[in-house]
Amino acid sequence: MTELKDLNTKEIPTWCPGCGDFMILASIKKAVADMNLNPSEVVVVSGIGCSAGLPHWIETYGFHSIHGRAIPVATGIKLANHGLTVIVVSGDGDGYGIGLNHLIHAMRRNLDITFIGHNNQIYGLTLGQTSPTSTQGAKTVSTPHGSIETPINPLSLGLASGATFVARGYAGNTTQLTDLIVKGTKHRGFALIDVFQPCVTWNKINTFDFFKQRVYDLNSEKFNTSDLNAAFSRCQELGERIPTGLFYQTETDTYSDDLPQLKEKPLVKQNITNVDIKSVLNKYK
Ligand SMILES: Cc1ncc(C[n+]2csc(CCOP(=O)(O)OP(=O)(O)O)c2C)c(N)n1
Numbered sequence: 001m002t003e004l005k006d007l008n009t010k011e012i013p014t015w016c017p018g019c020g021d022f023m024i025l026a027s028i029k030k031a032v033a034d035m036n037l038n039p040s041e042v043v044v045v046s047g048i049g050c051s052a053g054l055p056h057w058i059e060t061y062g063f064h065s066i067h068g069r070a071i072p073v074a075t076g077i078k079l080a081n082h083g084l085t086v087i088v089v090s091g092d093g094d095g096y097g098i099g100l101n102h103l104i105h106a107m108r109r110n111l112d113i114t115f116i117g118h119n120n121q122i123y124g125l126t127l128g129q130t131s132p133t134s135t136q137g138a139k140t141v142s143t144p145h146g147s148i149e150t151p152i153n154p155l156s157l158g159l160a161s162g163a164t165f166v167a168r169g170y171a172g173n174t175t176q177l178t179d180l181i182v183k184g185t186k187h188r189g190f191a192l193i194d195v196f197q198p199c200v201t202w203n204k205i206n207t208f209d210f211f212k213q214r215v216y217d218l219n220s221e222k223f224n225t226s227d228l229n230a231a232f233s234r235c236q237e238l239g240e241r242i243p244t245g246l247f248y249q250t251e252t253d254t255y256s257d258d259l260p261q262l263k264e265k266p267l268v269k270q271n272i273t274n275v276d277i278k279s280v281l282n283k284y285k
């Protein structure tokens with residue numbers, strides 16, 4: 001039985017007091033405990049950024065990789081041992097900027113990974129530059145006259161790229177976020193969960209108050225989560241009202257399902273004692 005306390009680490013997070021990252025960490029821990037996952041069968045992978053410190057503060061396996069490369073690392077882990085539960089935590093700069101290409105390909109491959117986007121609409125760790133999801137007009141240290149760029153919409157990107165589970169959470173609603181993480185992790189295939197995560201230090205626009213006044217639960221009304229067009233149209237609603245919840249889910253083969261080498265058992269459990277790679281190595285002598 002996995003209890004919440006089993007997932008606590010000796011170290012405590014170094015995030016600024018009040019940062020939305022605390023709520024995301026709490027939601028991931030609660031989800032792992034609620035699903036009664038064995039911590040030794042869970043791997044949390046990150047890139048670089050404030051959010052990327054998270055694997056240090058949950059007592060599962062973890063991999064704090066390099067900027068934008070959490071997805072390739074997670075892909076390797078999943079393909080080597082598809083029995084593991086692999087969760088990627090990534091910032092908006094990390095996942096939707098420098099690492100965006102990897103994210104798109106992981107979604108179209110339908111790797112069985114859960115991606116949690118800590119979307120604070122700013123580069124937090126590097127002291128407040130404009131990110132790919134910063135709102136147009138946002139004044140930051142890198143755009144003192146206001147950002148002129150159209151922000152990325154992670155949900156429509158996920159829908160267009162073939163993600164089979166697309167959701168939006170809000171750090172201020174940990175009950176809903178935990179539920180989304182549970183559903184996304186149980187989902188067979190790529191789960192994109194974008195999370196509005198207020199950065200209390202650098203983002204003075206998208207604050208907890210900002211979201212509190214706007215967010216509502218899409219799934220509290222009759223919304224058909226198997227309707228791709230409806231999901232596309234609904235995720236554009238980013239004005240006075242902002243929907244959160246599950247937008248889209250569909251079932252199809254995962255990448256591991258279709259790899260003949262993985263049909264019987266995970267790579268790490270296969271007998272490789274009879275594999276002789278000398279002839280291959282000789283080629284490079
Ligand atoms: C290859 C590379 N380029 C740039 C950086 C500098 N850098 C570190 S974190 C970061 C952006 C972090 O923003 P985000 O991913 O949104 O994470 P947050 O800190 O907001 O959680 C950048 C540009 C780096 N570490 N490595």
Ligand code: SF4
Nearest residue numbers: 016019050124199200
């Ligand atoms: S800078 Fe922002 S994102 Fe980073 S820890 Fe502080 S509040 Fe959180």
Ligand SMILES: [Mg+2]
Nearest residue numbers: 091092122124
């Ligand atoms: Mg960020």
